Amino acid sequence: xxxxxxxxxxxxxxxxxxxxxxxxxxxxxxxxxxxxxxxxxxxxxxxxxxxxxxxxxxxxxxxxxxxxxxxxxxxxxxxxxxxxxxxxxxxxxxxxxxxxxxxxxxxxxxxxxxxxxxxxxxxxxxxxxxxxxxxxxxxxxx
Numbered sequence: 001x002x003x004x005x006x007x008x009x010x011x012x013x014x015x016x017x018x019x020x021x022x023x024x025x026x027x028x029x030x031x032x033x034x035x036x037x038x039x040x041x042x043x044x045x046x047x048x049x050x051x052x053x054x055x056x057x058x059x060x061x062x063x064x065x066x067x068x069x070x071x072x073x074x075x076x077x078x079x080x081x082x083x084x085x086x087x088x089x090x091x092x093x094x095x096x097x098x099x100x101x102x103x104x105x106x107x108x109x110x111x112x113x114x115x116x117x118x119x120x121x122x123x124x125x126x127x128x129x130x131x132x133x134x135x136x137x138x139x140x141x142x
Contacts, residue, residue, distance in 0.1 A: 051116055058105050065102060 047116070051112060054112070055109060058102070058109050061102055061105065
């Protein structure tokens with residue numbers, strides 16, 4: 001009788017070990033999946049933060065330019081207006097270069113914004129439920 005009790009205890013211990021290993025494996029899988037989701041969200045947040053930082057810098061540059069133009073316009077004297085003086089042949093001014101720079105930054109910003117929106121649509125599309133598409137062909141077959 002003691003032999004069957006020991007054998008029974010060994011079987012229970014073996015079953016418990018298998019169940020414990022399965023539980024640990026399942027828990028590890030859940031943790032890994034959760035980590036992957038958190039990592040993806042953090043990565044997207046970092047990209048979005050960088051995008052917003054660049055947008056903010058661009059807006060700050062535009063505000064600075066508009067303020068400079070406003071103060072320049074307010075300080076203009078009638079004799080120095082362009083239609084009161086002959087045109088000068090000069091190199092592009094710093095203001096022109098600044099406008100060119102802002103235009104390029106605006107293009108970069110718009111491109112990045114489009115790419116970010118496009119990538120969001122692609123990832124949203126990838127996350128959606130996968131459905132099989134059945135296509136029926138109608139016509140004459142010989």
